[in-house]
Amino acid sequence: MGIRIFTEQFLVVLLAQILLTGVFKVKLAGPVFFFLWILMLGWQGLGVVSILIGFLTGLIYDVLVSGTLGWSSLLFCIVGYLNNYFPADKVMERVLAAVVFGAFYTAALTVDASYGLVWQKGEVFKFSVFFGGVSALLAVIYSLFLRYQLWSRKKY
Amino acid sequence: MVWCFRREIVLIVCTGISLLFLRMGWWKQAPGAEKKVLLEPRLNYEELIRENRRLRHLLGLQEKRWPCFSFVVVAEVIKVQPAVWPGQIVVNKGKKEGVRENMVVVSSEGVLIGRVIAVEESSATVFTIFHPSTKLSVMVQRTREIGILEGASLPYLLVRYLPKDSKAQSGDKVITSGLSDYYPKGLPVGTIFRIDPEKSQYFYLAWVKPEAGFERLDEVLIGH
Numbered sequence: 001m002g003i004r005i006f007t008e009q010f011l012v013v014l015l016a017q018i019l020l021t022g023v024f025k026v027k028l029a030g031p032v033f034f035f036l037w038i039l040m041l042g043w044q045g046l047g048v049v050s051i052l053i054g055f056l057t058g059l060i061y062d063v064l065v066s067g068t069l070g071w072s073s074l075l076f077c078i079v080g081y082l083n084n085y086f087p088a089d090k091v092m093e094r095v096l097a098a099v100v101f102g103a104f105y106t107a108a109l110t111v112d113a114s115y116g117l118v119w120q121k122g123e124v125f126k127f128s129v130f131f132g133g134v135s136a137l138l139a140v141i142y143s144l145f146l147r148y149q150l151w152s153r154k155k156y
Numbered sequence: 157m158v159w160c161f162r163r164e165i166v167l168i169v170c171t172g173i174s175l176l177f178l179r180m181g182w183w184k185q186a187p188g189a190e191k192k193v194l195l196e197p198r199l200n201y202e203e204l205i206r207e208n209r210r211l212r213h214l215l216g217l218q219e220k221r222w223p224c225f226s227f228v229v230v231a232e233v234i235k236v237q238p239a240v241w242p243g244q245i246v247v248n249k250g251k252k253e254g255v256r257e258n259m260v261v262v263s264s265e266g267v268l269i270g271r272v273i274a275v276e277e278s279s280a281t282v283f284t285i286f287h288p289s290t291k292l293s294v295m296v297q298r299t300r301e302i303g304i305l306e307g308a309s310l311p312y313l314l315v316r317y318l319p320k321d322s323k324a325q326s327g328d329k330v331i332t333s334g335l336s337d338y339y340p341k342g343l344p345v346g347t348i349f350r351i352d353p354e355k356s357q358y359f360y361l362a363w364v365k366p367e368a369g370f371e372r373l374d375e376v377l378i379g380h
């Protein structure tokens with residue numbers, strides 16, 4: 001992947017994370033665009049890059065949301081790695097991957113090492129599925145955007 | 157050979173560094189430091205002015221006489237978990253500033269946030285009213301009926317055991333009753349959103365919309 005396209009993607013995702021998260025919020029729960037980007041990189045066959053990007057964007061995300069520094073980067077790395085082994089050639093498979101990994105990420109976010117779950121189990125399940133669904137929807141939109149971007153550069 | 161395992165190697169290195177960050181707990185060692193680093197080089201005046209306003213407001217609150225508190229400390233929120241409807245927050249004041257376990261935490265508007273659970277030297281962990289272990293006695297302000305608030309059913313709170321002949325209705329304010337061990341009487345908690353009969357039909361339960369703006373927690377007051 002060209003450096004230019006990669007930089008463009010990073011800027012788009014960063015801006016989306018800062019500006020658009022509020023727009024897509026449903027009852028305060030908004031999507032994590034960094035997370036979607038990691039999935040998309042994995043689907044393009046960039047396994048190592050997706051893990052590295054997961055690490056870096058995780059740190060940025062932790063700073064943005066005042067989370068525990070290192071927790072999101074750890075989860076993003078794991079998601080980036082596991083995503084390489086998830087079959088995701090068709091749209092439905094990608095939707096399923098986004099739901100599964102989105103649910104995993106949300107569930108993991110509500111765990112504290114000292115105190116266990118900081119939400120009730122039912123709520124964790126409900127919002128994990130919800131976040132996974134939102135992630136899947138945006139992943140499809142983002143996938144179409146990437147296809148258009150590559151097509152417009154006649155590399156498709 | 158090594159190239160075959162490049163993903164695993166990168167994963168191990170990245171997770172190792174992440175775990176190192178977690179173990180170091182940077183937010184604990186330098187509370188508020190990251191904010192200063194971000195603000196100072198950019199001279200973000202707007203952010204400074206807003207922070208100044210907030211702090212002035214809090215100073216006014218701290219100096220104000222709180223009938224329910226004999227001791228009040230202003231603290232900055234340095235960690236929220238998770239980012240939405242946080243069940244747990246960490247503040248940058250601890251034993252050194254006189255914070256103790258079971259102190260009550262309220263927002264800058266005086267709305268109930270939660271209770272201090274653990275205190276470090278310069279930080280404290282707070283369980284908010286969203287935390288599953290939260291159970292406190294509350295009162296419907298208009299009708300004076302008592303119920304038990306539980307930190308469940310996000311994004312709302314649940315008040316159980318309202319009497320069957322309850323006159324409470326949606327829009328009524330819910331406040332702390334003063335019957336709990338830790339929470340003083342009269343702290344605003346939220347507004348009733350919906351009332352349903354319990355499964356057992358002996359009580360009513362109310363869905364309460366929290367008063368505190370959990371999505372913009374910057375500074376809080378800790379008191380007892």
